[in-house]
Amino acid sequence: MIKKIATSDLIVGMYIHALCGNWIDHPFWKERFLLSDPQDIARIRQSAIEAVMIDTDKGRDVTVQSSIEAPAPLVETGPAPLKRVSMDMEMSKAFILCNRAKAAVASMFNDARMGHAINTEESEALVEEIANSVIRNPHALISLSRLKSSDEYTYMHSVAVCALMMALARQMDLPQDWVREAGIAGLMHDIGKMTIGSDILNKPGRLTDPEFAAMRLHPEGGVRILQQGGVQHASAYDVCLHHHEKFDGSGYPFGLQGEQISVLSRMAAICDVYDAITSERPYKKAWGPAHSIREMASWGGHFDEHVFQAFVRTVGIYPIGALVRLQSQRIGVVVDQDDKSLLKPKVMMLLSARTKMPLERKVVDLSRFGEEDKIIRIESAKDWNLGDIDALWTGRPGS
Numbered sequence: 165m166i167k168k169i170a171t172s173d174l175i176v177g178m179y180i181h182a183l184c185g186n187w188i189d190h191p192f193w194k195e196r197f198l199l200s201d202p203q204d205i206a207r208i209r210q211s212a213i214e215a216v217m218i219d220t221d222k223g224r225d226v227t228v229q230s231s232i233e234a235p236a237p238l239v240e241t242g243p244a245p246l247k248r249v250s251m252d253m254e255m256s257k258a259f260i261l262c263n264r265a266k267a268a269v270a271s272m273f274n275d276a277r278m279g280h281a282i283n284t285e286e287s288e289a290l291v292e293e294i295a296n297s298v299i300r301n302p303h304a305l306i307s308l309s310r311l312k313s314s315d316e317y318t319y320m321h322s323v324a325v326c327a328l329m330m331a332l333a334r335q336m337d338l339p340q341d342w343v344r345e346a347g348i349a350g351l352m353h354d355i356g357k358m359t360i361g362s363d364i365l366n367k368p369g370r371l372t373d374p375e376f377a378a379m380r381l382h383p384e385g386g387v388r389i390l391q392q393g394g395v396q397h398a399s400a401y402d403v404c405l406h407h408h409e410k411f412d413g414s415g416y417p418f419g420l421q422g423e424q425i426s427v428l429s430r431m432a433a434i435c436d437v438y439d440a441i442t443s444e445r446p447y448k449k450a451w452g453p454a455h456s457i458r459e460m461a462s463w464g465g466h467f468d469e470h471v472f473q474a475f476v477r478t479v480g481i482y483p484i485g486a487l488v489r490l491q492s493q494r495i496g497v498v499v500d501q502d503d504k505s506l507l508k509p510k511v512m513m514l515l516s517a518r519t520k521m522p523l524e525r526k527v528v529d530l531s532r533f534g535e536e537d538k539i540i541r542i543e544s545a546k547d548w549n550l551g552d553i554d555a556l557w558t559g560r561p562g563s
Contacts, residue, residue: 165219165220165221166181166217166218166219166220167217167218167219167220167225167226168184168215168216168217168218169215169216169218169226170214170215171205171208171209171213171214171215171216172209173226174199174205174208174209174216175199175205175224175226176199176200176201176202176205176224177198177199177200177223177224178198178199178218178223178224178225178226179196179197179198179199179218179219179220179222179223179224180196180197180198180199180216180217180218180219181196181216181217181218181219181222182196182216182217183208183213183216183217184213184214184215184216184217185212185213185214185215198222198223199223204337211504245299246296246299246300247300248299248300248301249300249301250301250500251301251303251304251484251499251500251501251557253300253301254297254300254301254304254305255304255308255558257297257300257304258297258304258305258308259308261293261294261297261305262305262308262309262320262323264290264293265290265293265294265320265323266316266319266320266323268286268287268290269290269319269320269322269323269351270319272286272287272355273318273319273322273355273357273358275393276355276358276389276392276393277358279392280393281393281394282352282389282390282393282394282395284394284395284396284397287348287351287352288344288348290351291326291330291344291347291348291351292344294323294326294327294330294347295330295343295344295347297327298327298330298331298334299334302327302331302334302478303479303480303483303484303500303501305327306324306327306328306331306479306484307453307483307484307485307557307558308558309323309324309327309439310324310439310442310443310450310453310485311554311558312324312443312444313444314366314443314444314445314446315366317443317444317445318354318357318365320443321354321436321439321440321443322350322351322352322353322354322355323351324435324439324443325350325351325353325354325432325435325436325439326347326348326350326351327347327350328350328435328438328439328475328478328479329346329347329349329350329428329431329432329435330343330344330346330347330350331478331479332346332431332434332435332471332474332475332478333346333347333431335474335475335477335478336431336471336474338427342428345397345399345428346399346428346431348397348399348400349397349399349400349402349403349404349428349432350403350432350435352386352390352395352397352400352403352404353386353400353403353404353407353432353436354382354386354404354407354436355386355389355390355404356381356382356383356384356385356386356387356388356389356404357382357386358385358389359381359382359385359386359388359389360378360379360381360382360385361378364378364379366446367446367447368446368447369447370447380408380416380417381417383404383405383406383407383408383416383417384405384417386404386405387401387404387405390404399428402426402428402429403426403428403429403432405417405429406418406420406425406426406429406432407429407432407433407436408433408436409421409425409429409433410433410465410466410467411425411430411433411465411466411467411468411469412464412465412466414465414466415433425468427471430467430468430471431471431475433466433467434460434467434468434471434472434475435475437460437466438456438457438460438475438479441456441459441460442456452485452486452487452542452544452545453479453483453484453485453486454481454482454483454486454487454488454498454542455542455544457476457479457481457483458542460472461476476506477503477506480498480501480506480509481506481507482498482506482507482509482539482542483498483501484498484499484500484501484557485497485498485553485554485557486498486542487542487543487544487545487548487550487553488511488539488541488542488543489517489539489540489541489542489543490511490537490538490539490540491537491538491539491540492537493516493517493518494513494514494515494516494517494523494537495513495514495515495516495517495543495548496511496512496513496514496528497511497512497514497553497556497557498510498511498557499511499512499527499556499557500527500557502529502530502531504531505530505531507530507538507539508529508530508531508535508538508539509530509531509539510527510528510529510530510531511527511528511530511539512525512526512527512528512556512557513525513526513527513528514548514550514553514556515548515550520548525556
C-alpha cells in the first residue's frame with residue numbers, strides 16, 4: 165500500500181516510494197529506495213521535504229512509536245573528517261592544486277603516449293588531493309579547472325572531470341570507495357586521445373567525416389593504453405570505453421542504452437560534456453556555466469535524468485561564474501553557492517540593467533533571511549560589454 169506520511173514519522177526499514185516536493189529540494193539522486201541508514205532520515209528532515217510516500221508492501225509501516233524515533237548519533241572513528249570551508253578559503257589551495265594536477269596529468273599522458281607503464285600510485289595520490297579539495301569546497305576546484313586555455317585543454321579537462329565525478333559521486337551518496345574510483349576513472353577517461361593526431365585534436369574548424377571517424381576511436385584506444393600501462397582499476401576501463409555512450413542508445417562506440425551503461429559511465433558522460441562545452445576550444449568559444457546547464461537539460465535522451473538532476477545539485481543551477489539579472493534589475497556574477505538553496509546563490513553586483521552604470525561591488529546572499537531579491541534570468545557578458553568577469557570570483561586577473 166502507498167501511504168503519505170510526514171517526514172517526522174520516518175523510521176529505518178521504510179521504503180520510500182516518492183519524495184513529495186521538487187527534486188532540487190532534497191539531497192538524493194534517486195526517488196525510490198529502502199531507508200537503511202538513520203543518517204538518510206536526518207538528511208530528509210533537514211531538507212525542504214515535509215512529506216514522503218512510502219510503500220508498506222516493500223518496507224515497514226508507520227507505528228505509534230515512530231514519531232519519537234531519532235537517528236542514532238554519529239560515532240566518529242579515525243582521523244577527524246575534513247570540514248567544509250568557504251569559497252575564498254579554498255581558492256588559494258585550489259589554484260596550487262590545479263597547476264600541480266595539470267603537470268601530473270601531462271606527465272601521465274606523455275608516459276602513455278610513449279608506451280610506458282602508468283604510475284597509478286601517483287595518480288591515486290593526486291585523486292586523493294582532489295578529493296580533499298572537493299570535500300572542503302567542491303566549487304573552488306571545479307570552477308577553476310573550467311578556466312583553461314585551449315592548448316592545455318586535454319590535461320585540465322581530465323582534472324576537471326575527475327573533480328566533477330567525485331563531487332557528483334558524493335552528491336549521489338555513493339560509497340566512499342566508489343567516490344575514489346569515480347575520481348580515478350575521471351582522471352583517465354580521455355587518455356585514448358593520445359592515440360589521435362594533434363592535427364585532429366587541435367583542428368580549429370569542423371572535423372571531416374574521416375577525421376570524426378578517427379576521433380571516435382579514442383575510447384578503444386584508451387583501453388589499449390590502460391592495458392599497456394598496467395592499470396588495475398576496472399572502473400577506469402569502463403569509463404574510458406563508455407563515456408560517449410548516451411542514455412537513449414545514440415552514443416558510441418557500442419550504442420548502449422539505459423542501464424546497459426554503468427552508473428559511473430552515465431556520470432562521466434555528463435561531467436565530460438559539461439566541462440567540454442564550458443571550456444575554450446580551438447574551434448569554439450566556451451559557453452557560460454548556467455547556459456550550459458540549461459542547454460544540457462534540453463537534450464532529451466542524452467543523459468540519465470536522475471543522474472543529471474544530481475549533477476545540477478552538484479554544480480548549481482547558477483554555477484560559480486554565471487552572469488545573472490536580478491528582479492531588482494541589477495546585473496551580477498555568482499561568486500558562491502548555498503547548496504541547500506540552489507536558486508539563491510551569492511551574487512556580486514556589477515551594474516544596473518536600467519542605466520548600464522557600474523554598481524558598488526558588494527556581495528548579496530540571496531538565501532539570507534529577509535532578502536527578497538531573486539534571479540530572473542541568465543545574461544551574457546558580451547551583451548553588457550563586461551571584460552574578465554572570472555577575475556571577480558577568482559580574485560586573480562587573467563585566471
